[in-house]
Amino acid sequence: MQRHHSPFRADVVGSFLRPDAIKQARIQFAAGEIDAGQLRAVEDSAIREVVEQQCACGLHVVTDGEFRRAWWHFDFFDGLQGVERYDSEAGIQFNGVQTKAHGVRVTGKLGFGDHPMLEDFRFLQSISGSAQPKMTIPSPSVLHFRGGRKDIDSTVYPELDAYFDDLANTWRDAIHAFYEAGCRYLQLDDTVWAYLCSDDQRRQVRERGEDPDELARIYARVLNKALEGKPEDLTIGLHVCRGNFRSTWISEGG
Incomplete structure (x- = not known):
């Protein structure tokens, strides 16, 4: 039985492994090579991708992976x-x-x-x-x-x-x-x-x-x-x- 409103039959804890792009951007941010806005743009892109992946799996609930x-x-x-x-x-x-x-x-x-x-x-x-x-x-x-x-x-x-x-x-x-x-x-x-x-x-x-x-x-x-x-x-x-x-x-x- 599928549910379309929380709580769901299938759910996710919320966190996902951080992609390399975010790891690298945080190193650059710590070194002063990029600013907070540029770091957030990298996070935005990674979050969009992980949301698309969750939807592609058929999940009715999505999280931002706690990527920020x-x-x-x-x-x-x-x-x-x-x-x-x-x-x-x-x-x-x-x-x-x-x-x-x-x-x-x-x-x-x-x-x-x-x-x-x-x-x-x-x-x-x-x-x-x-x-x-x-x-x-x-x-x-x-x-x-x-x-x-x-x-x-x-x-x-x-x-x-x-x-x-x-x-x-x-x-x-x-x-x-x-x-x-x-x-x-x-x-x-x-x-x-x-x-x-x-x-x-x-x-x-x-x-x-x-x-x-x-x-x-x-x-x-x-x-x-x-x-x-x-x-x-x-x-x-x-x-x-x-x-x-x-x-x-x-x-x-x-």
Whole structure:
């Protein structure tokens, strides 16, 4: 049975391997050989191609492959108010390989604001034809889980209850902003639920002084609050995985 509106019988997670043209353009941009407009033009071309490929496969839903991002989550966090990226002591440890050493921390009051990815969605929508464009963003729990209390400025949020309230409100604003931009299918990528099934990840949470079971309850409450008032014709998907970096994984367990 085929469905022509989300959720679909067949779907895609959202990310695709970045083509060489984008990789090369980013190297040139970092070296100052091309400007931001030229980089975006290369991305536009690659996104058009990957959308055409998805449509040719008969999919009723298309994504931009997350081709404008260097990271599936950090780039979204960078666009939020009150969040900054920093060079961490170590990368994220996967099975046998580690990512580059980057992290994000909360240095001010959280807010969605005029997020640059709204324009990214509008471009995808403009080229998606009869297919439904899907936007993917990280789930709110991802912003908290990796760093926990240490990556939240205690002068801004002396009590974490206020932080979690603002976290939920920020994502609720994001949901409504993407809806106003025309999005009717929004996916929240939430690797944390798989991490909370992992004995090793749960051990790490306890070692930093937190209770993984209590975190699960908090994250569920944040998600439910973020979804309050969701428009009826907006489909929200929750993507859960055990991590994926160079075909390796982070978490295992049941």
